[in-house]
Amino acid sequence: MYVILVYDIGEKRVGKMLKHCRKYLNWIQNSVFEGEITEVKLKEMVSIARGIMNEEQDSLILFKSRDERWLDKQVIGVERMSTDTFL
Amino acid sequence: MYVILVYDIGEKRVGKMLKHCRKYLNWIQNSVFEGEITEVKLKEMVSIARGIMNEEQDSLILFKSRDERWLDKQVIGVERMSTDTFL
Numbered sequence: 325m326y327v328i329l330v331y332d333i334g335e336k337r338v339g340k341m342l343k344h345c346r347k348y349l350n351w352i353q354n355s356v357f358e359g360e361i362t363e364v365k366l367k368e369m370v371s372i373a374r375g376i377m378n379e380e381q382d383s384l385i386l387f388k389s390r391d392e393r394w395l396d397k398q399v400i401g402v403e404r405m406s407t408d409t410f411l
Numbered sequence: 412m413y414v415i416l417v418y419d420i421g422e423k424r425v426g427k428m429l430k431h432c433r434k435y436l437n438w439i440q441n442s443v444f445e446g447e448i449t450e451v452k453l454k455e456m457v458s459i460a461r462g463i464m465n466e467e468q469d470s471l472i473l474f475k476s477r478d479e480r481w482l483d484k485q486v487i488g489v490e491r492m493s494t495d496t497f498l
Binding site for chain 2: 328330331332352353354355356370373374377378379380381382383384385386387388389390391394395396397398399400401402403
């Protein structure tokens with residue numbers, strides 16, 4: 325399935341979460357990821373993410389679609405994270 | 412149509428952009444909005460957003476879907492911006 329992931333994570337935990345999410349999805353903006361992922365891999369990703377985040381302070385939202393073609397993406401301004409290579 | 416909007420905006424401009432986007436969509440996370448919007452209203456929103464942002468530094472991504480039912484949303488952790496009322 326196709327997934328958009330957005331998070332709002334406390335500063336202390338955000339680096340770890342970024343590295344974690346990049347293992348599963350494409351990083352497209354500061355705290356936004358997208359990509360194709362299986363149900364099994366998504367469950368694994370969420371399970372590990374729960375361990376990283378503080379569920380009383382942090383937020384992670386997933387938008388799931390069976391097919392990427394149902395979504396039309398438009399980028400305005402900077403196309404790609406220029407910091408994509410610094411990690 | 413149903414729209415998800417995510418932005419990464421320089422600190423000096425982010426307050427203005429937040430206020431602007433909230434006029435059109437629902438604020439669901441730090442820099443994430445969603446909602447039903449017409450094509451005409453969306454064009455108006457993007458046009459004004461371009462005037463607020465620095466297109467060489469800032470980024471705004473729109474995911475558009477004809478129907479919200481094609482997307483399944485899952486929230487992990489904090490459900491709503493606790494700062495929603497401070498503006």
